[in-house]
Amino acid sequence: MMNAVEASERLIELVHENDDIANHAEGCDAETMTAAERDLGVEFPLSYRRLIEEFGTWDVAGEEFLGVYQTPAMGQKLLGSVAETLDARSQYGMPSDLIVTMFDGMGGLVVLDASQADPEGEYPVLVWNPGVSDREGMERLGRNFGSFAFDLCQRAVARWRESG
Structure with a gap:
């Protein structure tokens, strides 16, 4: 069984191998990554960090991940996980140890729970619904x-290719 960072490396390969159904930004430098973690008050787990370093933000076969990125129109504001996490905290009272990574399509937020780090420093992936306080x-x-991301994207690519 591969570890979390190995799974991220496999996902990077999968995205590049399927560039006809994938999009991504240019990655995220160390300075921006540090600013993102400072703004959130929590460190990213290594598997998420690796994907953000590579892509910044990305999607493949319809699965969209927030990542961390900036745009000329928004200037220095950190978008993606940072903006969505801070918004969920201020608007809905999301706990400060959760990091938003994507939307579940049903009103929930796919989050990483930094309060439950495993021995490798990885966090479980959960769905947080606004207003719910019971973990x-x-x-x-x-x-x-x-x-999680590699399995999700692998299935999405397979479905996409089978339907096309």
């Missing part, structure tokens, strides 16, 4: 971001 009731999607 025990949160749906668990994966044990770490790298494995």
